[in-house]
Amino acid sequence: MIRTIRAKFIAGFFLIFSLSFLVLNQTVNEIIRTSNQKIVTSDLVGMKNNSNVYVRQAFLINHFTNDNIYFGQMAEEMVNDLNHATGSSVSAYTVDGVLLFSSDKTVFAGRGDDDLKQAVAGKTAYNISYGRDQGAVLFSYPVVIDGTKVGILRFAKDFTLLYEQSGRISDIIFYIALAIFAAAFLFSYILSRHITIPLVKLTRASTEVKNGNLDVRIRFKRKDEIGRLAVNFNEMINRISSQISTIEKDRDRLKELNEQEKRFFDNVTHELKTPLTSILGYAEMIREKGEADRAFFEKGMNHIVEESRRLHGMVLKLLEVSRRPSDDRELEQVDAGQILQDVCDSMSFRAKRYKKSIVCQADERLYVNGQPDRLRQLFINLLDNAIKYSSPHAEISAKAEMDAGLVRFSFGNPGEPIPPDQLKNLFQPFYSVSRNFKEEGSVGLGLSIAKSIVDDHGGSIRLVSQEGRIMVDVEIPYFEKEGS
Numbered sequence: 001m002i003r004t005i006r007a008k009f010i011a012g013f014f015l016i017f018s019l020s021f022l023v024l025n026q027t028v029n030e031i032i033r034t035s036n037q038k039i040v041t042s043d044l045v046g047m048k049n050n051s052n053v054y055v056r057q058a059f060l061i062n063h064f065t066n067d068n069i070y071f072g073q074m075a076e077e078m079v080n081d082l083n084h085a086t087g088s089s090v091s092a093y094t095v096d097g098v099l100l101f102s103s104d105k106t107v108f109a110g111r112g113d114d115d116l117k118q119a120v121a122g123k124t125a126y127n128i129s130y131g132r133d134q135g136a137v138l139f140s141y142p143v144v145i146d147g148t149k150v151g152i153l154r155f156a157k158d159f160t161l162l163y164e165q166s167g168r169i170s171d172i173i174f175y176i177a178l179a180i181f182a183a184a185f186l187f188s189y190i191l192s193r194h195i196t197i198p199l200v201k202l203t204r205a206s207t208e209v210k211n212g213n214l215d216v217r218i219r220f221k222r223k224d225e226i227g228r229l230a231v232n233f234n235e236m237i238n239r240i241s242s243q244i245s246t247i248e249k250d251r252d253r254l255k256e257l258n259e260q261e262k263r264f265f266d267n268v269t270h271e272l273k274t275p276l277t278s279i280l281g282y283a284e285m286i287r288e289k290g291e292a293d294r295a296f297f298e299k300g301m302n303h304i305v306e307e308s309r310r311l312h313g314m315v316l317k318l319l320e321v322s323r324r325p326s327d328d329r330e331l332e333q334v335d336a337g338q339i340l341q342d343v344c345d346s347m348s349f350r351a352k353r354y355k356k357s358i359v360c361q362a363d364e365r366l367y368v369n370g371q372p373d374r375l376r377q378l379f380i381n382l383l384d385n386a387i388k389y390s391s392p393h394a395e396i397s398a399k400a401e402m403d404a405g406l407v408r409f410s411f412g413n414p415g416e417p418i419p420p421d422q423l424k425n426l427f428q429p430f431y432s433v434s435r436n437f438k439e440e441g442s443v444g445l446g447l448s449i450a451k452s453i454v455d456d457h458g459g460s461i462r463l464v465s466q467e468g469r470i471m472v473d474v475e476i477p478y479f480e481k482e483g484s
Helices: 005-061 067-073 075-086 114-120 160-210 225-289 294-322 336-353 372-389 446-456
Strands: 089-093 099-102 125-130 135-145 148-158 332-335 357-362 367-370 395-403 406-414 460-466 469-477
Touching: 005 075, 005 125, 005 135, 005 148, 005 160, 067 075, 067 148, 075 089, 075 099, 075 148, 089 114, 114 125, 114 135, 114 148, 135 160, 160 225, 225 294, 332 336, 332 372, 336 357, 336 367, 336 372, 336 395, 336 406, 367 372, 367 469, 372 395, 372 406, 372 446, 372 469, 446 460, 446 469
Parallel strands: 357 395
Antiparallel strands: 089 099, 089 148, 125 135, 135 148, 332 367, 395 406, 406 469, 460 469
């Protein structure tokens, strides 16, 4: 069973061309045969008319009472004259078909006598025998004088030239038709390949795509419908690849977010559970003992207060992370350099508790359009991280300056290098670094809060860890104060 389009094209074209060629060849041969028959008939009619004229004249000149006897007496002369006049072999017969005289008996011998029998019966008849390059006719008719049949004339005429000519014409038409149909079949075959080869490639490519290979592409240097189909196919694969890539990224991102969220809630649960357990334990013991043990009472109350404050701070940070930015909050022109200087002064006491120091350099008139309280929280979080995660006795630097229309804030401190795979995720809201880099009581929300504040002010934040030093760079657009 034929399954491919190419095979169907070839089989269909071959069948159509073969049938058309056979029909055309048969039609041409039939037309030639009919034409030859008409020519032969016309020639025989003329020959009969001419011979009748000759016989009638002979009978008019020499009138006998018995025309049959006269026909037999003049048979030899009449046959010879008609032989010369018509260029054909002639025989004369009695009305009963008995040979009277023949110009060439061998011509009539062994060629059948159907025409002669028809003439004996009073009919005009002829018998054609022909091949590819030869043709001959036996023609017989009764001679009638004054309504009486007096004899039979029979002619053997050669039409070889006619049939040779018609044979050559048939051959020429045959070979021309064969050449035309061969050329048409070759053109159809080339056309079918021109159509089916790209379709085969498209089929193979679509099979590859179905099997998951999206790297396959089709290259056709043609501008017809198949060329446009290939272009559309490639664009479709590109679109599918892009969509799949996006889906895979979203899937990986969701997976990562789920993992980060799980870690986040595990950490939060742990960090909230620890102070709550401690508070609950001391509270139950104080309730049982009351003020009987004053020293224990004071110690327990101090512990409850400290843990409550720590718990309160963690809750505030969680609320800050979950807070959605509000676009309708008022922004004002503030001197960010002055805010940084104030924060550095207040955070210096906290740094001294860790036996560390803060060096601050802030230019004047560094105006930005923002919220003072949130900028203060930004600087507090960044300095607090620098204090907690810097090396012992470290000097922490904080700097604010103008740079190409931006106010740049730089915070630096010596510290242990942070792995690159953790460095790129430090600003994510649900990410917490490993315990090696984490201070007790921290849930890893400081940098996430800092990034949200910077984003709300239309700025950017970047963290770099290299050569034993950790640097955080913040850039916020400069906003010139009115009237300055």
